[in-house]
Amino acid sequence: MQRQKIIIEGIVQGVGFRPFIYQLAERFSLAGSVCNDTRGVTIEVEGDPDDLAQFVTAIQSEKPPLAVIQSLEAETVAVQGSSGFSIVQSRVGEIRRAQIAPDTFVCEDCLQELFDSGDRRYCYPFINCTNCGPRYTIVTGIPYDRPLTTMADFPLCPECQTEYDDPTSRRFHAQPNACPTCGPELQLVDGKGQCIVVADPLSEAVRRLKDGQILAIKGLGGYHLAVDAGNHEAVLELRRRKQRDEKPFALMAKDLDVVKRFAIVGDDEARLLQGVERPIVLLQKCDDHNMAENIAPANRYFGVMLPYTPLHYLLLQDEFEALVMTSANLSDEPIAFEDDEACQRLGTIADAFLIHNRRIHTRTDDSIARVMADRPLLLRRSRGFVPRAIALPGETRSVLAVGAELKNTVCLTRGDRAFLSQHVGDLKNLEVYDSFKQTINHLRSILEVQPELVAHDLHPDYYSTRYALEESGLPSVAVQHHHAHLASCLAEHGVEEPAIGVIFDGIGYGADGNIWGGEFLIGDLSSYERVGHFRYQPMPGGDLATKEPWRMALSYLQSTYGEVPDGVNAFAGITDNELRLVGQAIMKGINTPLTSSCGRLFDAVAALLGLRQKVSFEGQAAMQLEMIADPVQSQSYPYQLLHVDGQIVFDPLPLIDAITKDNFSGRPVAEIAGRFHFTLAVMIAEICIQVRQQRGLSLVALSGGVFQNCLLTELTLAQLEKSGFKVLTHSLVPPNDGGLALGQAVVASLLNP
Numbered sequence: 001m002q003r004q005k006i007i008i009e010g011i012v013q014g015v016g017f018r019p020f021i022y023q024l025a026e027r028f029s030l031a032g033s034v035c036n037d038t039r040g041v042t043i044e045v046e047g048d049p050d051d052l053a054q055f056v057t058a059i060q061s062e063k064p065p066l067a068v069i070q071s072l073e074a075e076t077v078a079v080q081g082s083s084g085f086s087i088v089q090s091r092v093g094e095i096r097r098a099q100i101a102p103d104t105f106v107c108e109d110c111l112q113e114l115f116d117s118g119d120r121r122y123c124y125p126f127i128n129c130t131n132c133g134p135r136y137t138i139v140t141g142i143p144y145d146r147p148l149t150t151m152a153d154f155p156l157c158p159e160c161q162t163e164y165d166d167p168t169s170r171r172f173h174a175q176p177n178a179c180p181t182c183g184p185e186l187q188l189v190d191g192k193g194q195c196i197v198v199a200d201p202l203s204e205a206v207r208r209l210k211d212g213q214i215l216a217i218k219g220l221g222g223y224h225l226a227v228d229a230g231n232h233e234a235v236l237e238l239r240r241r242k243q244r245d246e247k248p249f250a251l252m253a254k255d256l257d258v259v260k261r262f263a264i265v266g267d268d269e270a271r272l273l274q275g276v277e278r279p280i281v282l283l284q285k286c287d288d289h290n291m292a293e294n295i296a297p298a299n300r301y302f303g304v305m306l307p308y309t310p311l312h313y314l315l316l317q318d319e320f321e322a323l324v325m326t327s328a329n330l331s332d333e334p335i336a337f338e339d340d341e342a343c344q345r346l347g348t349i350a351d352a353f354l355i356h357n358r359r360i361h362t363r364t365d366d367s368i369a370r371v372m373a374d375r376p377l378l379l380r381r382s383r384g385f386v387p388r389a390i391a392l393p394g395e396t397r398s399v400l401a402v403g404a405e406l407k408n409t410v411c412l413t414r415g416d417r418a419f420l421s422q423h424v425g426d427l428k429n430l431e432v433y434d435s436f437k438q439t440i441n442h443l444r445s446i447l448e449v450q451p452e453l454v455a456h457d458l459h460p461d462y463y464s465t466r467y468a469l470e471e472s473g474l475p476s477v478a479v480q481h482h483h484a485h486l487a488s489c490l491a492e493h494g495v496e497e498p499a500i501g502v503i504f505d506g507i508g509y510g511a512d513g514n515i516w517g518g519e520f521l522i523g524d525l526s527s528y529e530r531v532g533h534f535r536y537q538p539m540p541g542g543d544l545a546t547k548e549p550w551r552m553a554l555s556y557l558q559s560t561y562g563e564v565p566d567g568v569n570a571f572a573g574i575t576d577n578e579l580r581l582v583g584q585a586i587m588k589g590i591n592t593p594l595t596s597s598c599g600r601l602f603d604a605v606a607a608l609l610g611l612r613q614k615v616s617f618e619g620q621a622a623m624q625l626e627m628i629a630d631p632v633q634s635q636s637y638p639y640q641l642l643h644v645d646g647q648i649v650f651d652p653l654p655l656i657d658a659i660t661k662d663n664f665s666g667r668p669v670a671e672i673a674g675r676f677h678f679t680l681a682v683m684i685a686e687i688c689i690q691v692r693q694q695r696g697l698s699l700v701a702l703s704g705g706v707f708q709n710c711l712l713t714e715l716t717l718a719q720l721e722k723s724g725f726k727v728l729t730h731s732l733v734p735p736n737d738g739g740l741a742l743g744q745a746v747v748a749s750l751l752n753p
Helices: 017-027 049-061 108-114 158-165 201-210 232-242 267-274 310-316 339-346 430-447 463-471 481-492 550-561 576-588 598-608 620-628 653-665 669-695 710-722 737-751
Strands: 002-011 031-036 041-047 068-077 085-087 186-189 215-218 223-228 250-252 280-285 301-305 323-327 352-356 368-372 375-380 390-396 399-401 411-420 453-457 476-479 499-509 515-523 528-534 640-644 647-651 699-703 726-728
Touching: 002 049, 017 031, 017 041, 017 049, 017 085, 041 049, 049 068, 108 310, 186 201, 201 215, 201 223, 201 310, 201 352, 215 339, 223 232, 223 339, 232 323, 267 280, 267 368, 267 375, 339 352, 368 710, 375 737, 390 481, 390 737, 399 737, 411 430, 411 737, 430 463, 453 463, 453 737, 463 476, 476 481, 476 737, 481 499, 481 515, 481 528, 481 699, 481 726, 481 737, 499 598, 499 669, 515 598, 515 669, 528 669, 550 576, 550 598, 550 653, 598 620, 598 653, 598 669, 620 669, 620 710, 640 669, 647 669, 653 669, 669 710, 699 710, 710 726
Parallel strands: 031 085, 215 352, 250 301, 280 368, 399 453, 453 476, 499 699, 528 647, 699 726
Antiparallel strands: 002 041, 002 068, 031 041, 186 352, 215 223, 223 323, 250 323, 280 301, 368 375, 390 411, 399 411, 499 515, 515 528, 640 647
């Protein structure tokens, strides 16, 4: 006989791990016990050595579908002569490394019960088991047990308690376990929170959606605003009330077959759509779709997700081809997640509210993904992925990284793991800033981490920087924006060696006080050197230029020609007086900070081609330029590479001249946009080749928000790989500022020993 003590860390609580171990021990005739603790799961088991070996192998090969084993340590201990195997009460220890599972979609077993008229949970909107359901959004502490979730509000009925206590049931210790007798209930209310008395709130909600009404629907991590996606007038009214002029809305459809009626779904997209995380996936529109056209105006893609809660399945069952399901907020506000708050903030938008009485502890928006270069890419990492850990190349001290201003997330490191938070949003108002602080506090609480220092962006005026310096109470480390992007990409791949970082985005505070954004770096996880960048260009009006692309077009035209050629499309609707004043400001250097931003070059070209003079959301001009581009262009526009103070400087003025002339000559805008993208890819490869010749590096990392652009990324990959480079791109961590906190955390942990 032999006895082993096995400690398992990872996502092993709330995912059916203990009953799995119990049944495995029974199968191999082993005695002992298993329990949750603050590290994860601890097993003590004894029996025949061969059976023990098979038991350990089976743990790793047969683990429950939602479990993630990050480490398994086994040691031989003294035999105790135990008989039988038991699941014992959770223990609290000194080492605290337990991880909470993300929220996940309703599993197939629960779906079968949901639509089985003979099942006691028939059509119950809150059905779940250890293989599915809410996790992160309802957790209030660890170990992950029912009293430390918002389900503590619902005492179990005798039947649910029996399931909860039965190790052979898939609802054994399923903390959200409930049924119509003892669990949460639906209610329909008006904008004042007053109950709308109806026999069946769900049926009434469906009827109202069919009539073109706007409903606020409470989900896992917050509210959605929903309308019938085929009702053009309803979608227009939602845009008007939500004050969201053009930004795309997300769609939810019943299943993959329905999605294929209005969008093109490849194998990779199908896997993303049907994964347990259920993100919103960008899918190319079908030419003959019957969705309201203004769901995603001037865009070749729909953002589509499949249902992920029982309530979603009940809403969509044989009723709608698709529903618009957009985050319930006004522009620039965080998603509403508390009932009173939702009624107050959304009362002027929603005609009615379909709510329930299961509290949401942590607001969590939907994740967004796309397939790029045959790999999944997260554009927004949130529900379904958070708080999964990201493995780091080695042990680090505990760091809190507070991200940037836009697409904010925060990050905590513990040991050799990093925990990126859910999407917080743009830190532009008090509500989002409050959500930012709540996110930090919650993440610290459930991970039980006391960080030793705080990492922040170089920009002195970001709210996140102010928090780090004024409110965190921790020693602070400033990390340059683009180095953080590079480190984020390297850390995601577990790479510690130096790489050429091609970091393209809209705005990042540079080490020289200028606005960077078209950067070529050499760096690793601890240091960087700037070896190249885009030509510095006046950015008239500062931040106003990000909202009015015509300003960057004017700046580039004045630099190219000294004046604006007649008939340029970029200035339709702009008064002569405004053009004159801004032109003078550029010449005199009044409120025109210098920028090397690639994002601002995209803005300028989009404006020059008449696509956008002003934008209603961040990145809109660049997105439209990508959407309209002919992807098969293979001829480069002219440009110059200058060598200034030991750095390679990309001068796009010859490109601006060629684009302006092509536009005057009547060349199709799609061809011009396609050639522009191809030119950038060729330029990137040429600079990387020069850097390789100088420094001997053949590893390239692509990061920054511009590399959300599928066309540019795939063209760049082709050019670099053809030139013999190994290229790292993001997948599980967004290339935009949503991944910045990971890079900040890793850099800070190495900069400040």
